[in-house]
Amino acid sequence: MSSDAVPDARSGRRFEAGELAKLARSFESERPESILRWAFEQFGSEQFALVSSFQAEAMVLIDMATRIQPDVRIMTIDTGRLPETTQELIDRVRDRYGVRVEILYPETRLVEAMTTQHGVNLFYREADLRKLCCHVRKVLPLGRALQSVAAWGTGLRRSQATTRANTPKVSLDENNGGIVKVCPLADWSWDDVWQYIRTHNVPHHLLYDQGYASIGCAPCTRPTQEGEDARSGRWWWEEATTHKECGLHLAGVKGSIDREVKTLMAGGEA
Numbered sequence: 001m002s003s004d005a006v007p008d009a010r011s012g013r014r015f016e017a018g019e020l021a022k023l024a025r026s027f028e029s030e031r032p033e034s035i036l037r038w039a040f041e042q043f044g045s046e047q048f049a050l051v052s053s054f055q056a057e058a059m060v061l062i063d064m065a066t067r068i069q070p071d072v073r074i075m076t077i078d079t080g081r082l083p084e085t086t087q088e089l090i091d092r093v094r095d096r097y098g099v100r101v102e103i104l105y106p107e108t109r110l111v112e113a114m115t116t117q118h119g120v121n122l123f124y125r126e127a128d129l130r131k132l133c134c135h136v137r138k139v140l141p142l143g144r145a146l147q148s149v150a151a152w153g154t155g156l157r158r159s160q161a162t163t164r165a166n167t168p169k170v171s172l173d174e175n176n177g178g179i180v181k182v183c184p185l186a187d188w189s190w191d192d193v194w195q196y197i198r199t200h201n202v203p204h205h206l207l208y209d210q211g212y213a214s215i216g217c218a219p220c221t222r223p224t225q226e227g228e229d230a231r232s233g234r235w236w237w238e239e240a241t242t243h244k245e246c247g248l249h250l251a252g253v254k255g256s257i258d259r260e261v262k263t264l265m266a267g268g269e270a
C-alpha cells in the first residue's frame, strides 16, 4: 500500500501529499475555524478527531470545534504520569462542553517490562530512555487510536519550538499510515492563544497560573522563568540541543525505538 493513501480500514476522503501541500498553501490565509470546518466537511465527526493534551492551544481548538461540530471526537493520552490538575481539567471540559473524551492508555505489559528493566524514572537517566518512555506511554497509544480515523487535529504552533517552525496547517502524517494531520493554529502566537481563551472564557490548565509555559507529564515538566523558552520547562535536565519532543510530532524517529520496544516485549535487554 502506498504510504500517502489512507489505509483501507479507514473511511473518509483520501488525499495525496501534493494535493495537501497545495491546500496547505491556500490555508495560510484562512482562520482556524475555517480549517476545522473543512476537516469536518471532509472527514465527518467520526473520521476526524482532536488529539488534546489539554494545554492552552488544545483548549482553544476544543472550544472552536464544539461550536462547529458539538459531537467532535476528542482523544487524550493518559500516560500514567500526568499531573492531577490535567485529570481535573479533563472533567471540567466534559462538564463545560458536554463532550466525550476518549482516554488512551499505554499497554500495561510494555510499561511493566520497561519500568522493570529500566526503573520507574528511567527518563532522568539518559535521553534515549526518555524517548523510549515517551514512545511507550504516548506514541504507541496514539498510533493505535489513530487507526480509527482518517484525520486528526492538534494545537501545534510554529513558534513553540524550532522543530515546529515549518508546521503546515494540513499535511500527510507519514508516522500514522498517511492520514491527514490538521494544525489550524500553526501560525498563531502565544498571545493569540491567550487572547482567545480570555475572550471566550475558555477553561485553562491551572499549572499556567503557577508559572508553567508548557505542560506534559508531572516528572518531566517544571515552571519556566521570565524570558525562558516555553519548551525549556520540558525535560529540562537534557542538553539544550536535544529535541524537546516526545516523538508524537517528529517524523522518522520510530525505527530504532520500535526495535527497543520489540526487545522489551521479548524480555531481553533494550
Ligand code: SF4
Binding pocket: 079, 081, 123, 130, 131, 133, 134, 135, 137, 138, 216, 217, 219, 220, 246
Ligand atoms: Fe515518560 Fe516523561 Fe515522556 Fe511522560 S514526558 S512519557 S513520564 S518521559
